[in-house]
Amino acid sequence: xxxxxxxKPPPANIALAELEPEGLTSEGQGWQQRKSAQTRVAxxxxxxxxxxxxxxxxxxxxxxxxxxxxxxxxxxxHYATKQExxxxxxxxxxxxxxxxxxxRVHGLTEEQRVHQNAGMEVYWQSILTREYxxxxxxxxAARTDAELREILLPKHRKYDRVERETVLAAFPEWSSKxxxxxxxxxxxxxxxxxxxxxxxxxxDRRRRVALRALISAVILMIREGQFTPPSPExxxxxx
Amino acid sequence: xxxxxxxKPPPANIALAELEPEGLTSEGQGWQQRKSAQTRVAxxxxxxxxxxxxxxxxxxxxxxxxxxxxxxxxxxxHYATKQExxxxxxxxxxxxxxxxxxxRVHGLTEEQRVHQNAGMEVYWQSILTREYxxxxxxxxAARTDAELREILLPKHRKYDRVERETVLAAFPEWSSKxxxxxxxxxxxxxxxxxxxxxxxxxxDRRRRVALRALISAVILMIREGQFTPPSPExxxxxx
DNA sequence: AATAAAACCAACCAGCTTGTTTTTTTCTTC
DNA sequence: GAAGAAAAAAACAAGCTGGTTGGTTTTATT
Numbered sequence: 001x002x003x004x005x006x007x008k009p010p011p012a013n014i015a016l017a018e019l020e021p022e023g024l025t026s027e028g029q030g031w032q033q034r035k036s037a038q039t040r041v042a043x044x045x046x047x048x049x050x051x052x053x054x055x056x057x058x059x060x061x062x063x064x065x066x067x068x069x070x071x072x073x074x075x076x077x078h079y080a081t082k083q084e085x086x087x088x089x090x091x092x093x094x095x096x097x098x099x100x101x102x103x104r105v106h107g108l109t110e111e112q113r114v115h116q117n118a119g120m121e122v123y124w125q126s127i128l129t130r131e132y133x134x135x136x137x138x139x140x141a142a143r144t145d146a147e148l149r150e151i152l153l154p155k156h157r158k159y160d161r162v163e164r165e166t167v168l169a170a171f172p173e174w175s176s177k178x179x180x181x182x183x184x185x186x187x188x189x190x191x192x193x194x195x196x197x198x199x200x201x202x203x204d205r206r207r208r209v210a211l212r213a214l215i216s217a218v219i220l221m222i223r224e225g226q227f228t229p230p231s232p233e234x235x236x237x238x239x
Numbered sequence: 240x241x242x243x244x245x246x247k248p249p250p251a252n253i254a255l256a257e258l259e260p261e262g263l264t265s266e267g268q269g270w271q272q273r274k275s276a277q278t279r280v281a282x283x284x285x286x287x288x289x290x291x292x293x294x295x296x297x298x299x300x301x302x303x304x305x306x307x308x309x310x311x312x313x314x315x316x317h318y319a320t321k322q323e324x325x326x327x328x329x330x331x332x333x334x335x336x337x338x339x340x341x342x343r344v345h346g347l348t349e350e351q352r353v354h355q356n357a358g359m360e361v362y363w364q365s366i367l368t369r370e371y372x373x374x375x376x377x378x379x380a381a382r383t384d385a386e387l388r389e390i391l392l393p394k395h396r397k398y399d400r401v402e403r404e405t406v407l408a409a410f411p412e413w414s415s416k417x418x419x420x421x422x423x424x425x426x427x428x429x430x431x432x433x434x435x436x437x438x439x440x441x442x443d444r445r446r447r448v449a450l451r452a453l454i455s456a457v458i459l460m461i462r463e464g465q466f467t468p469p470s471p472e473x474x475x476x477x478x
Numbered sequence: 479a480a481t482a483a484a485a486c487c488a489a490c491c492a493g494c495t496t497g498t499t500t501t502t503t504t505c506t507t508c
Numbered sequence: 509g510a511a512g513a514a515a516a517a518a519a520c521a522a523g524c525t526g527g528t529t530g531g532t533t534t535t536a537t538t
Binding site for chain 1: 484485486487488
């Protein structure tokens with residue numbers, strides 16, 4: 001029942017390499033440890049599935065165990081409490097998503113990567129994943145759940161930095177304009193998240209058009225240096 | 240304990256007027272009906288509070304009743320089931336938010352409204368409300384809760400149309416370019432929602448910069464007609 | 479081969495949530 | 509003023525969740 005264990009491509013940058021989850025490599029020593037790693041990966045993947053399909057509130061330990069194909073007791077042997085499990089899920093989901101992102105970027109041709117701004121499309125792909133949806137569910141839940149927020153927020157802040165480094169490492173030609181690049185990233189992330197949220201209520205055409213507008217806006221922003229608002233702070237009293 | 244009942248400004252457009260919630264006017268006939276309306280408003284406001292502060296999953300009937308300052312039995316007298324209550328909350332929150340939006344737009348000078356694009360700032364204000372947050376919580380919950388989705392989705396689609404009409408009615412000069420205006424609205428809504436979600440993890444400056452970039456992008460988009468992406472569909476295989 | 483440890487499983491308990499039912503209070507109306 | 513309806517409160521029943529506990533199988537060690 002355990003799913004295929006995580007592959008091991010060489011970590012693409014230092015910041016990400018440090019975050020590689022432990023105890024999940026199925027190449028280790030004894031049969032027991034290998035089995036244990038497989039089970040853990042199965043549990044984490046099951047948890048991501050549950051988070052994506054049922055949201056944080058309905059992701060019960062029972063449901064995760066069923067999805068993973070093991071008993072609840074077995075699961076609680078590997079992750080004593082739900083908090084512990086969720087913490088591991090956060091790390092696992094982020095690492096897996098970044099890994100996939102890097103893989104996809106490496107799959108681009110130089111032409112696509114530099115001149116066709118395909119990076120944004122790849123990033124959008126990384127947002128359409130189970131892993132990202134699971135993370136988003138946790139983020140929203142954390143907003144109203146102090147306990148979860150205490151676990152998630154520090155990790156989120158750290159991963160925010162690592163994500164910047166990772167993306168910048170994948171597009172080294174922007175290193176000289178790091179600040180502008182990161183502003184564009186922020187803008188891009190926020191907009192794509194919002195787009196993702198409206199997926200259900202908008203039709204396909206509408207989403208496509210909005211996404212195209214977004215990508216165009218970012219390209220323009222990054223080309224021109226920045227937009228020049230007519231009266232910068234005039235209509236931004238608070239927020 | 241019941242809060243101040245809803246004021247009654249003349250509805251600003253037809254589509255919105257049809258949606259005015261019933262049974263909430265505290266000017267009606269007998270004392271009992273007035274009291275009943277006050278209690279209902281108190282319950283709905285309490286529910287919005289709870290949704291914003293605790294999320295959908297933790298918004299229990301018990302908690303709503305406590306927040307409203309009444310017993311749970313009293314609440315279930317007015318709204319027999321939780322579904323019924325939530326359905327009313329959706330209507331109430333949307334109507335209240337649109338009402339406030341219209342009020343704020345009417346409060347703008349012609350200079351602000353037309354030449355300074357203050358409409359977007361006003362819209363951002365309407366997103367920073369308890370009502371919007373409560374709605375957002377419901378939206379996210381509905382994604383993984385079939386029962387809730389059946390209640391929310393049709394309302395959401397309807398309100399999406401009404402919102403377009405309402406905003407367009409507030410900015411009639413755009414009627415001739417309705418399609419472009421609505422595309423800009425979509426883009427604006429998605430981006431602001433995403434921005435709202437990242438409120439906790441980003442610092443104040445970062446949010447401000449991203450918001451400014453967003454507003455600038457929309458202004459540019461609406462001025463230039465549309466952005467011209469280098470290769471429109473090239474990097475949009477799916478999504 | 480025997481002991482220790484890891485992995486796994488099943489049952490239980492306390493707390494909470496929702497919806498129903500019953501009772502009490504308050505207001506309307508004849 | 510009294511009967512009846514509406515509103516509010518309280519008590520009850522059934523189901524689910526998370527964490528704990530005790531027991532069983534499998535693997536590692538000596």
